[in-house]
Amino acid sequence: MKKYNTPLIDQLEKGPWPSFVTEMKKAAKNNEMANDALGHLEKCYSTKVGYWKHGGIVGVLGYGGGVIGRYSEIGNEFPGVAHFHTVRINQPSGFFYTSKALKEICDIWDKYGSGLTNVHGSTGDLVLLGTKTEALEPIFAEYSSRGWDLGGSGSALRTPSCCVGPGRCEWTNYDTLGLTYALTQEFQDELHRPTFSYKFKIKSSGCACDCVAALARADLSIIGTWKGDIKIDQNEVKNYAKTMDINAEVVSMCPTQCMSYDGKELKIDNPECNRCMHCITRMTKALKPSGERGATLCMGSKAPIVVGSLLSWVIVPFIKLEPPYTELKDLIRKIWDWWDENAKPRERIGEVIEMKGMRSFLEAIGVEPQPQQIREPRKDPFMFYTDADVESYKAKEAEEKKTGKYRF
Amino acid sequence: MALPQRKTDVGPPNFEQFLPPVIKKNYGKWKYHEVITPGSMVHVAESGDKLWTVRVASPRLLATDTIREHCDIAEKYCDGHLRYTTRNNVEFLVSDEKKLEPLKKELKDRGFKMGGIGAGITNVVHTQGWVHCHGACTDASGLVKAMMDELFEYFESKRLPNKVRLAVACCVNMCGAVHCSDIAVVAVHTKVPTVKHEDFKNMCELPTVIGSCPTRAISPDPANKSVKINAEKCMYCGNCFTVCPPISIKDPERDGVAIVVGGKINSLRSNPKFSKLVIPYISNEPPRWPKAVAAIKHIVEVYALHARKHERIGEWIERIGWEKFFKLTNIDFTFQCIDDFTFMRDTMRTASTFKW
Numbered sequence: 208m209k210k211y212n213t214p215l216i217d218q219l220e221k222g223p224w225p226s227f228v229t230e231m232k233k234a235a236k237n238n239e240m241a242n243d244a245l246g247h248l249e250k251c252y253s254t255k256v257g258y259w260k261h262g263g264i265v266g267v268l269g270y271g272g273g274v275i276g277r278y279s280e281i282g283n284e285f286p287g288v289a290h291f292h293t294v295r296i297n298q299p300s301g302f303f304y305t306s307k308a309l310k311e312i313c314d315i316w317d318k319y320g321s322g323l324t325n326v327h328g329s330t331g332d333l334v335l336l337g338t339k340t341e342a343l344e345p346i347f348a349e350y351s352s353r354g355w356d357l358g359g360s361g362s363a364l365r366t367p368s369c370c371v372g373p374g375r376c377e378w379t380n381y382d383t384l385g386l387t388y389a390l391t392q393e394f395q396d397e398l399h400r401p402t403f404s405y406k407f408k409i410k411s412s413g414c415a416c417d418c419v420a421a422l423a424r425a426d427l428s429i430i431g432t433w434k435g436d437i438k439i440d441q442n443e444v445k446n447y448a449k450t451m452d453i454n455a456e457v458v459s460m461c462p463t464q465c466m467s468y469d470g471k472e473l474k475i476d477n478p479e480c481n482r483c484m485h486c487i488t489r490m491t492k493a494l495k496p497s498g499e500r501g502a503t504l505c506m507g508s509k510a511p512i513v514v515g516s517l518l519s520w521v522i523v524p525f526i527k528l529e530p531p532y533t534e535l536k537d538l539i540r541k542i543w544d545w546w547d548e549n550a551k552p553r554e555r556i557g558e559v560i561e562m563k564g565m566r567s568f569l570e571a572i573g574v575e576p577q578p579q580q581i582r583e584p585r586k587d588p589f590m591f592y593t594d595a596d597v598e599s600y601k602a603k604e605a606e607e608k609k610t611g612k613y614r615f
Numbered sequence: 616m617a618l619p620q621r622k623t624d625v626g627p628p629n630f631e632q633f634l635p636p637v638i639k640k641n642y643g644k645w646k647y648h649e650v651i652t653p654g655s656m657v658h659v660a661e662s663g664d665k666l667w668t669v670r671v672a673s674p675r676l677l678a679t680d681t682i683r684e685h686c687d688i689a690e691k692y693c694d695g696h697l698r699y700t701t702r703n704n705v706e707f708l709v710s711d712e713k714k715l716e717p718l719k720k721e722l723k724d725r726g727f728k729m730g731g732i733g734a735g736i737t738n739v740v741h742t743q744g745w746v747h748c749h750g751a752c753t754d755a756s757g758l759v760k761a762m763m764d765e766l767f768e769y770f771e772s773k774r775l776p777n778k779v780r781l782a783v784a785c786c787v788n789m790c791g792a793v794h795c796s797d798i799a800v801v802a803v804h805t806k807v808p809t810v811k812h813e814d815f816k817n818m819c820e821l822p823t824v825i826g827s828c829p830t831r832a833i834s835p836d837p838a839n840k841s842v843k844i845n846a847e848k849c850m851y852c853g854n855c856f857t858v859c860p861p862i863s864i865k866d867p868e869r870d871g872v873a874i875v876v877g878g879k880i881n882s883l884r885s886n887p888k889f890s891k892l893v894i895p896y897i898s899n900e901p902p903r904w905p906k907a908v909a910a911i912k913h914i915v916e917v918y919a920l921h922a923r924k925h926e927r928i929g930e931w932i933e934r935i936g937w938e939k940f941f942k943l944t945n946i947d948f949t950f951q952c953i954d955d956f957t958f959m960r961d962t963m964r965t966a967s968t969f970k971w
Contacts, residue, residue: 215902219757222764223771225728227674227746227756234678241678244746251745251754252901255867259749261860269623277747293747300630306686306695308633313679322679326699329742329790336676336747345618352619354628370701373643374634375658375666375708382643384630395624415882419701420740422887423795423880430882460925462884485883485925492647510789512854513829515957518795518887552823553858 208239211246215253234322240337241321243287247279265292265340267347271401273357274343290339291321294346295332295358297391297398300384301371302327315349329424330408331368332358356395362553363401367391369411370418377491378484379413380431380500381528387411389532394539403543404550404559411502415484421505421519426556427539428505428519429528435498436477437486443493444473457486501527504535506542507557517557522569524579538572545571566591635696637666637710653772654729655719667709669718672728672738672763672770675703676746676756684725692718702738704731728770734777736769736915741783742790750857751785752870753802753899758783761903762800765912776922776931779915780879787852795878797928798911799890802899804851805869807844811861815841819859827854829956850956871896872907873951876914877929888929893941895951910946917944939970 219228231248234241251257263276275293282289296312312333316322321337328334338346347357358366367390370376372383390409391398397407410421413431421428447453453473458466465479466486473493475486487494504526505519528535542556545568550559560568569576607613631639641660648658651667658666685705689697692714698706707722709715722729731737739762742748744755762781769775782796786804793799824842825833832848833855844855856864874897878890893914897907914928921943922931932940941948954962 218902219760223767224760224763225672225674226760227676230674230676230678230681233680248745255899256865257745257751261749297627299627299633302699303630303633304697305633306689309682309686313682317679324677325675326677348618348621351622351625354625356625356627374638377645377647388630392626395626417880420880460884483882483884510794512788516794516889
């Protein structure tokens with residue numbers, strides 16, 4: 208095996224943070240592909256350009272995604288990475304593993320690929336980094352026969368992912384792990400066979416802390432919340448008061464100013480609370496949400512390409528999320544139908560909503576306009592009126608004339 | 616040996632089979648948690664059961680042998696149970712308190728770095744970079760390594776007013792939530808792409824290429840059976856390159872990195888926010904990007920000095936004002952910091968109430 212001289216990336220083995228170069232060298236010890244990946248990377252560092260070609264169309268029979276084709280422009284120089292495809296393995300909800308399962312994944316990968324991985328990729332998949340075209344079918348047979356499947360790629364449903372939720376968090380408002388598993392199983396066809404205009408991501412966070420960054424990077428962001436009061440354990444408040452300035456750190460940082468503390472008792476004016484989670488995260492032993500649990504559904508977020516980043520918009524202020532999640536599944540299908548009818552190629556749903564208007568979207572999926580959806584109402588006077596709109600306003604006025612009472 | 620029979624559409628394995636017994640028993644019934652050290656915490660269930668977590672740094676790009684090492688440690692102290700976090704750390708899940716300190720000792724002896732919990736700096740969300748992406752204009756893993764070496768004390772021990780979420784994107788595609796981070800590095804091109812006209816008609820679709828441009832800088836070039844790019848309109852986003860390989864945008868001397876700050880994802884106290892541009896250009900300096908790393912460390916230090924407890928970087932800046940941020944950090948304010956793309960209306964100041 209050719210040993211590459213790698214003086215530039217060797218400098219990334221120094222320092223306290225764990226080094227990816229050390230990882231690549233570890234894999235390179237007995238793997239030709241990983242070894243060539245090292246030499247290839249050193250060359251990028253020396254010339255300050257990348258040498259990977261655009262993705263080619265490779266995959267496994269019957270699937271349109273899950274494998275990202277990757278070829279090097281300089282495969283002659285580094286034959287081990289001439290083909291260097293990525294395989295996405297759909298991770299278990301919450302990234303929980305047993306050592307037995309993980310070792311099995313590693314053994315198969317060592318047999319067919321570079322021995323390099325990403326645990327995990329940005330979307331959430333366990334990423335197997337670098338293999339050859341002829342290894343793809345065997346890899347798929349080995350993994351799928353043991354209960355592992357590929358993740359999504361291309362213009363398809365991408366692998367859904369979620370926060371740790373009820374597995375290890377007191378703040379979750381629904382079963383993020385269970386929902387993610389249920390949705391992934393329900394939409395296997397949409398995940399493996401790209402038929403959408405572009406990618407569609409679903410991410411589920413159990414509360415407004417949003418540990419999976421759903422609001423910034425999922426076409427459908429499911430953010431857990433509740434409808435009842437925050438219950439206060441005044442004894443625990445007293446304990447916190449021993450080590451914390453409750454007025455400075457909690458009460459004065461409340462965005463709605465709905466809390467007060469007189470040195471003895473903490474009070475919350477619950478109807479004024481907007482459930483931001485700050486107080487609960489500061490005083491987790493003392494404060495607990497109560498009442499109905501569920502989620503706010505937000506939609507549209509994406510990174511800057513093409514015309515600027517979007518954060519997800521509130522679409523459904525509250526939905527209960529309990530198995531078998533029929534209401535949500537039906538809603539997702541309606542959302543996809545509307546997107547499919549209205550999108551141009553490579554248009555994310557947020558972009559299509561912007562182009563066609565929120566009204567068109569909300570009407571298509573059967574959601575009423577509600578002030579919870581907006582930060583502020585429109586500020587320009589240019590608006591559409593349908594004949595039916597004006598008729599309904601007229602009908603309301605006719606009704607008012609009868610009753611003698613205005614309804615605005 | 617014959618291959619096993621393939622199966623399609625099985626989906627991921629059910630996560631329940633991977634949960635430790637203490638989680639299965641107390642699923643959805645956790646009462647509270649306490650951070651013990653920046654690398655460990657304990658979750659307490661309503662039943663009184665406890666689960667200890669030890670969090671360890673990972674470079675995300677892992678050799679299978681390192682994953683096996685994680686597994687061996689998990690077998691010794693956690694009955695084989697472990698998980699990974701959304702920011703690529705490893706978490707060892709301990710149900711027996713007696714095993715907690717021996718686990719920490721072994722991790723330390725093996726050179727693993729514990730930390731990342733609470734008001735400090737945890738692992739960096741990042742993209743593939745030169746390691747594996749065709750569109751990268753820098754290497755993400757290398758930048759992350761260089762940044763975290765310099766900021767390591769904030770991972771392991773030193774505390775900040777609140778957490779600082781870092782991210783690196785190796786091009787403006789930004790695979791990952793880079794655009795809502797406290798501080799992020801985004802690699803940028805700075806030159807108009809060139810077109811290999813002779814390959815265009817065989818490899819590209821004209822409407823797709825024209826449609827890919829956010830600034831309508833691309834128009835047909837019938838004489839060449841190709842396209843031309845208007846240099847006055849092009850903002851070098853590289854989207855045309857993504858859909859059409861004969862378009863070339865990489866330039867080793869002109870590609871660089873920009874620094875954006877003040878984003879956040881969660882809704883605590885204030886709404887989620889995008890990160891905003893403060894440093895438009897630093898040369899691409901592999902293998903350790905010294906100036907970019909110094910800029911990030913400088914911003915962290917100014918924030919640590921001036922922010923109030925629990926304020927994220929974006930909240931601190933909104934309280935003091937951006938003009939004050941540029942003054943405190945002594946960062947030059949440049950034309951690139953004024954939006955001339957889609958957000959100008961929202962971002963220009965419309966009052967005379969600012970600070971000198």
